[in-house]
Amino acid sequence: MNYIVSRENINMEERMTWEEIQEKYPDQWVGLIDVEYEPNNDATIKTAVVKYADKSKDELTMMQIQTNGEILGRYTTPDNIFQLGIAGYFG
Numbered sequence: 001m002n003y004i005v006s007r008e009n010i011n012m013e014e015r016m017t018w019e020e021i022q023e024k025y026p027d028q029w030v031g032l033i034d035v036e037y038e039p040n041n042d043a044t045i046k047t048a049v050v051k052y053a054d055k056s057k058d059e060l061t062m063m064q065i066q067t068n069g070e071i072l073g074r075y076t077t078p079d080n081i082f083q084l085g086i087a088g089y090f091g
Contacts, residue, residue, distance in 0.1 A: 013049060014049065014050075015034070015047050015048070015049050016047060016048065016049075016050065017046065017047050018044075018045040018046065018047070018048070021045075021048065021050060021076060022076045022077065024050075025050065025053050025076050026076055026077060027075075027076060027077045028053065028075070028076055029055060029056060029057050029060055029073055029074070029075055029076075030050050030052065030053050030060075030073070030074055030075075030076060031050070031051045031052030031053075031055055031060050031063060031071045031072070031073055032045070032048040032049065032050060032051065032071070032072045032073075032074060033048065033049050033051045033070060033071055033072070034048060034049045035047075035048040035072050036048065045074070048072070051071060052071070055073075057073065057075070060073025061073055
């Protein structure tokens with residue numbers, strides 16, 4: 001299955017801080033687009049738009065690979081899960 005990001009299909013267009021995303025979508029995987037990172041830190045999300053809040057880790061990982069990183073899958077409560085990066089796919 002191929003995943004294409006279309007700005008017209010975004011249902012949750014509100015840009016939120018990472019803290020707001022964690023509060024609104026606790027303990028679940030979210031698919032983020034238009035991610036803005038903290039200055040001088042490419043790992044810490046400052047703000048983003050939630051594209052998906054109903055996908056599994058596997059689905060989001062496939063989307064991330066197939067869209068060349070345009071969709072970023074993150075778990076909202078990282079203390080509850082160990083995440084392996086897939087940076088090698090985008091290098």
